[in-house]
Structure formats: structure tokens, C-alpha cells
Amino acid sequence: MKFDVSIQGAHDLIFADAEVRKLIAQRINRNAECRKLAWQDIRSNGATSRFVKDGDLIRFRRSDGQRP
Numbered sequence: 001m002k003f004d005v006s007i008q009g010a011h012d013l014i015f016a017d018a019e020v021r022k023l024i025a026q027r028i029n030r031n032a033e034c035r036k037l038a039w040q041d042i043r044s045n046g047a048t049s050r051f052v053k054d055g056d057l058i059r060f061r062r063s064d065g066q067r068p
Contacts, residue, residue, distance in 0.1 A: 015050065015065030028058050
């Protein structure tokens with residue numbers, strides 16, 4: 001609210017940074033709670049999720065980290 005942006009808008013801004021995406025991708029695949037949150041996003045948003053299962057890993061669906 002402070003910056004007049006929605007939660008989704010804030011995520012768009014955060015995930016626009018390549019270094020942040022790299023750190024988040026690593027954390028999702030190493031931390032059980034982060035992995036759980038990514039799975040919730042996949043289940044809730046399906047094809048519009050930022051994330052996708054890739055073998056045993058979860059990765060960003062798009063290289064820029066934005067929703068499709």
C-alpha cells in the first residue's frame with residue numbers, strides 16, 4: 001500500500017530482478033516451506049502460475065519470472 005502497488009504487482013517487481021529470481025529458485029528447491037508455497041501457487045493458478053515442475057525441481061515458468 002505504501003508504494004500504491006498490489007501484492008501481485010509487488011511480486012512482478014521483485015521477480016523482474018535476475019539475481020532475486022536465482023536466489024528464490026534455489027530457496028524453493030532447498031527449503032520445504034518455500035517449496036510448499038510454490039506448490040500452492042502451481043495448484044491455485046495452474047497454467048498461469050509463475051512456477052512449473054521440471055523433473056524433481058520447481059523452476060520459473062518464464063525466464064523473466066513473470067506470469068504467462
